[in-house]
Amino acid sequence: MLKDVAVDIQSVTKIYKTGKKEFKALNNVSLKIYNGDFLAFMGPSGSGKSTLMNLIGCLDRPSSGEIYIHGQSLSKLNDNQLAEIRSKEIGFVFQDFNLIPSMTALRNVILPMTLSGSPRSAREQNAMSLLKKVGLDNWAKHLPTELSGGEKQRVAIARAISNNPLIVLADEPTGNLDTKTGEQILKFLSSLNKEGKTILLVTHDSSLIKYTNRVINIKDGEISEKK
Amino acid sequence: MISDIFIMSLDALRSHKIRTFLTIVGIIIGISSVIIVTTSGASVEKFIEDQWNVFDPTGMVVGTGSAEPIPQISFGKTVFTDKDVENLKNLPHVRDVAPVGIVPLKKISQKEGFLKWISMPGGSMFASSSAMLDVLSLKIKEGRIFEEGKKEILVTENMLNIFGEDKELKVGDEIYLQRLDGIPIKSKIVGIIKASEDFNILSQLTTPSILGPINPYYSTFFGSNVGKPLKRVTAYGMLYATASDKASIEIAKNEILDFLNSGNSDAINYKQKNVDFVVISQEYILDRVQQILNAVTMLITIIALVSLIVGGVGIANIMYATVTERTREIGTMMAIGAKRRYILQLFLFQSMIVGFLGGILGCILGGSGSVLVVSYLGSYVEQLASGAYTGKIFVVYSWEWFIISLFFGIVIGILAGILPARKAAKMDPVEALHYQ
Numbered sequence: 001m002l003k004d005v006a007v008d009i010q011s012v013t014k015i016y017k018t019g020k021k022e023f024k025a026l027n028n029v030s031l032k033i034y035n036g037d038f039l040a041f042m043g044p045s046g047s048g049k050s051t052l053m054n055l056i057g058c059l060d061r062p063s064s065g066e067i068y069i070h071g072q073s074l075s076k077l078n079d080n081q082l083a084e085i086r087s088k089e090i091g092f093v094f095q096d097f098n099l100i101p102s103m104t105a106l107r108n109v110i111l112p113m114t115l116s117g118s119p120r121s122a123r124e125q126n127a128m129s130l131l132k133k134v135g136l137d138n139w140a141k142h143l144p145t146e147l148s149g150g151e152k153q154r155v156a157i158a159r160a161i162s163n164n165p166l167i168v169l170a171d172e173p174t175g176n177l178d179t180k181t182g183e184q185i186l187k188f189l190s191s192l193n194k195e196g197k198t199i200l201l202v203t204h205d206s207s208l209i210k211y212t213n214r215v216i217n218i219k220d221g222e223i224s225e226k227k
Numbered sequence: 228m229i230s231d232i233f234i235m236s237l238d239a240l241r242s243h244k245i246r247t248f249l250t251i252v253g254i255i256i257g258i259s260s261v262i263i264v265t266t267s268g269a270s271v272e273k274f275i276e277d278q279w280n281v282f283d284p285t286g287m288v289v290g291t292g293s294a295e296p297i298p299q300i301s302f303g304k305t306v307f308t309d310k311d312v313e314n315l316k317n318l319p320h321v322r323d324v325a326p327v328g329i330v331p332l333k334k335i336s337q338k339e340g341f342l343k344w345i346s347m348p349g350g351s352m353f354a355s356s357s358a359m360l361d362v363l364s365l366k367i368k369e370g371r372i373f374e375e376g377k378k379e380i381l382v383t384e385n386m387l388n389i390f391g392e393d394k395e396l397k398v399g400d401e402i403y404l405q406r407l408d409g410i411p412i413k414s415k416i417v418g419i420i421k422a423s424e425d426f427n428i429l430s431q432l433t434t435p436s437i438l439g440p441i442n443p444y445y446s447t448f449f450g451s452n453v454g455k456p457l458k459r460v461t462a463y464g465m466l467y468a469t470a471s472d473k474a475s476i477e478i479a480k481n482e483i484l485d486f487l488n489s490g491n492s493d494a495i496n497y498k499q500k501n502v503d504f505v506v507i508s509q510e511y512i513l514d515r516v517q518q519i520l521n522a523v524t525m526l527i528t529i530i531a532l533v534s535l536i537v538g539g540v541g542i543a544n545i546m547y548a549t550v551t552e553r554t555r556e557i558g559t560m561m562a563i564g565a566k567r568r569y570i571l572q573l574f575l576f577q578s579m580i581v582g583f584l585g586g587i588l589g590c591i592l593g594g595s596g597s598v599l600v601v602s603y604l605g606s607y608v609e610q611l612a613s614g615a616y617t618g619k620i621f622v623v624y625s626w627e628w629f630i631i632s633l634f635f636g637i638v639i640g641i642l643a644g645i646l647p648a649r650k651a652a653k654m655d656p657v658e659a660l661h662y663q
Contacts (some may be wrong), residue, residue, distance in 0.1 A: 079566070091563075114231045116564055
């Protein structure tokens with residue numbers, strides 16, 4: 001059975017210009033990511049893996065080439081439409097957690113639902129069940145500053161999946177955590193993958209690839225598949 | 228959606244209470260200054276209007292002095308004769324004219340028994356015609372008006388107890404009025420003037436405590452014989468006049484001036500060449516006072532508005548700092564689905580709320596501060612009047628300034644927020660996410 005394509009990257013090149021200097025961050029990259037993949041992007045810093053994540057996450061546009069998410073071409077979309085794709089189709093997990101410091105854990109999880117305009121009545125209940133899922137329902141009313149790193153990242157994961165997106169982008173999610181906590185986070189992402197979500201993980205920790213089913217190496221803006 | 232953004236803006240402000248408060252303070256100071264200045268202006272204006280209410284609204288003062296640039300009457304030069312008074316009365320738009328004969332008194336005395344006198348130092352009495360009552364809007368409470376040529380007087384209600392509570396004067400009593408020349412005139416009280424309801428500085432100056440006929444009180448010893456020697460002429464330094472109605476005040480004023488300057492008047496012969504006839508209407512004085520007050524209020528209001536603008540710059544400054552400080556948050560919000568529009572609204576709402584809260588609190592502070600300022604002005608006026616009863620300054624709020632200020636506060640808030648909010652909305656999400 002042929003799996004559905006979640007993200008289709010076709011001959012994408014990304015060039016950054018700083019003054020007169022040009023820097024080719026991605027060079028003619030093509031890649032198909034299927035629904036249900038747990039895929040790791042690996043490579044040294046500056047290799048272009050973050051650039052690729054930004055492009056897949058609709059935060060940036062390629063200099064040339066085309067990206068399709070669930071069959072939809074991104075190049076024809078304006079800023080508002082890209083924001084809507086980010087809101088509904090993609091969940092972000094960051095290395096630094098990036099929780100809003102003035103909001104409680106619960107409000108942080110509610111935020112994407114607010115921004116996507118989902119019905120107000122369902123928001124809090126959804127957010128509570130997500131916090132329960134990551135084991136933090138007792139911490140709902142606490143501010144991020146009162147949580148440990150692992151707890152913050154679990155709140156961030158709950159936030160990432162609150163609009164029930166099919167794709168979760170995790171950019172070095174264990175980078176600021178100790179090994180044991182990092183493993184917990186990976187196990188959690190793995191369980192989400194088993195529920196059917198496509199997980200794209202950026203890491204340079206090779207010990208984490210045991211959770212993934214595909215590994216893409218990136219070096220100098222070019223990719224090669226390993227696993 | 229927009230209400231969600233609004234709530235998020237409130238939360239953001241709430242999470243930085245001290246910073247928010249300090250930003251609001253700038254607006255509070257600006258708004259409350261505007262309110263205090265405009266309220267004090269309106270209160271003083273009302274107070275001064277009340278001071279002048281003692282006259283008939285069509286009342287005017289006729290005298291000599293300088294007409295230009297600002298009409299001024301210099302008292303003391305007696306030039307208007309009884310014939311002038313009669314002629315002025317006959318002008319088409321003049322209702323009535325009263326001569327003002329001021330008679331300084333040395334003593335006011337009452338005979339208590341054989342060789343026993345009780346005396347009070349006298350002020351001065353007014354000698355005039357019955358027209359004086361009309362011009363000053365005075366009412367006789369008891370008794371009747373004096374007759375010309377008789378030693379009859381009217382006294383005001385508040386004069387009745389001058390010899391003591393137990394020796395209250397009444398209609399029919401006789402008192403002795405001793406003029407500066409020393410001769411006491413035995414005078415019969417024939418009527419009592421009702422005390423003015425609007426009791427204030429001016430009513431104290433203008434309402435005579437004792438009012439009698441020209442003859443014998445004024446004409447006998449106070450005459451002007453300028454011009455032809457040997458002929459004694461009764462003349463006055465000042466006349467009170469009224470116009471036939473409020474619309475005719477200017478016409479009446481011009482008729483009076485035209486007549487006096489025409490050569491048909493006696494006054495033109497008695498006055499010195501370098502002085503002018505001057506007619507000052509109550510309306511004119513009120514207008515002048517209002518003009519000056521408006522100018523002063525305007526000036527201070529502009530200064531207050533400048534402080535409001537400074538407050539606005541304060542908001543803009545803080546909003547810029549906030550946007551920069553929250554760059555990563557902005558990037559995060561964009562990543563999790565916030566449209567640029569929402570980011571713009573988020574920050575605009577914040578600065579608008581600051582402006583609005585500053586406006587509301589400024590109005591409250593200004594409104595209550597005005598009470599203090601106006602009561603201070605009141606005690607200052609009392610001090611100026613050194614004990615004389617002046618009437619009260621009441622707080623008169625000019626509500627339109629509350630609305631203008633509140634509106635201005637919100638507008639300043641929005642204007643101050645536009646640039647920072649645009650900066651936030653235009654951020655590149657990738658750069659914002661990696662901002663350190």
